[in-house]
Amino acid sequence: GAGVSQSPSNKVTEKGKDVELRCDPISGHTALYWYRQSLGQGLEFLIYFQGNSAPDKSGLPSDRFSAERTGGSVSTLTIQRTQQEDSAVYLCASSFQASNTEAFFGQGTRLTVV
Amino acid sequence: AQKITQTQPGMFVQEKEAVTLDCTYDTSDQSYGLFWYKQPSSGEMIFLIYQGSYDEQNATEGRYSLNFQKARKSANLVISASQLGDSAMYFCAMTPPPNDYKLSFGAGTTVTVRA
Numbered sequence: 001g002a003g004v005s006q007s008p009s010n011k012v013t014e015k016g017k018d019v020e021l022r023c024d025p026i027s028g029h030t031a032l033y034w035y036r037q038s039l040g041q042g043l044e045f046l047i048y049f050q051g052n053s054a055p056d057k058s059g060l061p062s063d064r065f066s067a068e069r070t071g072g073s074v075s076t077l078t079i080q081r082t083q084q085e086d087s088a089v090y091l092c093a094s095s096f097q098a099s100n101t102e103a104f105f106g107q108g109t110r111l112t113v114v
Numbered sequence: 115a116q117k118i119t120q121t122q123p124g125m126f127v128q129e130k131e132a133v134t135l136d137c138t139y140d141t142s143d144q145s146y147g148l149f150w151y152k153q154p155s156s157g158e159m160i161f162l163i164y165q166g167s168y169d170e171q172n173a174t175e176g177r178y179s180l181n182f183q184k185a186r187k188s189a190n191l192v193i194s195a196s197q198l199g200d201s202a203m204y205f206c207a208m209t210p211p212p213n214d215y216k217l218s219f220g221a222g223t224t225v226t227v228r229a
Contacts, residue, residue, distance in 0.1 A: 004158075031215065033215065035217075040221070041219075041221055041222075042118070042207070042219025042220050042221050042222055043159070043205070043207075043217065043219045044219070045216050045217060045218070048215050048216065050215075056215075056216070058216075059216070089157065091157075091158075091159065093159070098214065099214075099215075101149070101161055101164045102161075103161065105158045105159040105160070106158060107156055107158045108157045108158070
């Protein structure tokens with residue numbers, strides 16, 4: 001596609017439910033990043049995928065968070081047993097290689113846990 | 115650990131004037147990268163400018179320039195000739211070596227350009 005696509009754009013869920021957030025990177029981009037942006041804050045690194053290498057999961061805040069990237073393309077971020085503090089905008093970015101100067105961001109998924 | 119500080123939560127600037135956004139950082143690394151991003155109301159993060167810690171000259175990209183003062187650990191963004199479309203949230207960020215994909219962000223500064 002023309003850019004990084006994230007779906008859904010908005011998600012309201014009840015506390016305790018599981019949610020899945022999807023990211024479609026730009027075709028051909030081998031690097032994919034997930035960030036979280038809480039209200040009025042900067043972005044917080046969550047996870048990084050690069051090609052077939054093991055992902056860097058060091059930013060995931062708890063074991064309720066997981067992510068996978070199938071076929072080196074689409075990525076899904078899953079949050080289990082959602083809590084109110086999980087409410088945030090989840091941003092995905094991709095780049096041809098590990099380079100933030102060439103990273104393109106999606107418009108994010110706004111998650112609200114009620 | 116790295117820390118980015120942006121002390122200006124919001125700023126107003128008149129169209130066609132210049133504006134300086136402050137950013138200070140704290141790191142014990144000798145090699146690092148500094149970034150500025152723009153986030154309009156649509157939500158996506160747009161890369162503006164990059165400065166490497168060993169770059170001797172300040173980075174410039176069109177109307178954006180980065181005033182890098184390594185000894186003071188500051189990396190201020192200057193936007194010249196402000197336009198209405200510059201109204202957005204601006205974030206300063208940095209990466210440590212060797213994981214140069216892992217950005218650490220400041221809290222951001224909201225810029226509103228007035229006609």
